[in-house]
Amino acid sequence: MRLLLVEDTADLAESVLRFLRGEGHAVDHAPDLASAEAAMDVASYACVVLDLGLPDGSGLDLLRRCRRAGDRTPVIVATARDQISDRIAGLDAGADDYIVKPFDLGELSARIRANARRAQGQPDSRIALGDLVVDRAAAKIWRDGHEQRLTSREWALFDALLAARGRVLSKAALEEALYAFDDAVEGNAVEVYVSRLRQKLGAGAVETRRGMGYLVP
Numbered sequence: 001m002r003l004l005l006v007e008d009t010a011d012l013a014e015s016v017l018r019f020l021r022g023e024g025h026a027v028d029h030a031p032d033l034a035s036a037e038a039a040m041d042v043a044s045y046a047c048v049v050l051d052l053g054l055p056d057g058s059g060l061d062l063l064r065r066c067r068r069a070g071d072r073t074p075v076i077v078a079t080a081r082d083q084i085s086d087r088i089a090g091l092d093a094g095a096d097d098y099i100v101k102p103f104d105l106g107e108l109s110a111r112i113r114a115n116a117r118r119a120q121g122q123p124d125s126r127i128a129l130g131d132l133v134v135d136r137a138a139a140k141i142w143r144d145g146h147e148q149r150l151t152s153r154e155w156a157l158f159d160a161l162l163a164a165r166g167r168v169l170s171k172a173a174l175e176e177a178l179y180a181f182d183d184a185v186e187g188n189a190v191e192v193y194v195s196r197l198r199q200k201l202g203a204g205a206v207e208t209r210r211g212m213g214y215l216v217p
Contacts, residue, residue: 001046024152052079067094074115170213
């Protein structure tokens with residue numbers, strides 16, 4: 001998934017980025033409101049993790065502006081403020097979820113996945129696709145009862161296709177899901193990952209629409 005982390009504490013941001021990228025997510029980092037707004041203007045995100053206390057203002061201001069503009073991107077407010085009133089303010093401003101620092105990185109990852117699935121209209125984590133069983137929460141796939149091991153990038157591409165199941169995603173859309181702003185994008189990366197997925201999951205797991213892109217039927 002393409003994610004945005006809005007966090008001004010450098011060491012915390014580095015820990016979260018390392019963990020989420022290690023799970024195969026493409027994560028952009030914004031240390032303040034201005035850079036967060038700039039990122040959201042040019043990229044689409046499956047989920048935003050938003051700190052409240054930022055150098056140039058409150059994260060709640062960004063959240064309110066997004067909701068007034070009709071942006072329904074899932075937002076998880078992450079803050080050291082643990083008073084009930086702060087949690088209520090975040091939820092009233094349009095936050096989908098709330099996590100208090102210090103938080104467990106595994107729990108944050110699970111909350112990101114759950115909120116993204118709900119936003120995609122797919123609250124259940126288990127999906128049956130022919131001879132495949134997919135658990136999006138655990139990032140695992142079984143084919144005829146045997147687990148198929150995917151690399152983090154293979155899983156990220158397949159998960160992006162699952163999120164849009166039945167719809168064609170262009171190569172550019174898949175690249176946006178796979179790569180953050182500072183990642184080097186290889187010209188044939190999508191084709192390579194699709195080929196690997198077909199080898200592991202079966203030729204029909206990912207279909208090609210010539211001149212348009214790819215889909216999971």
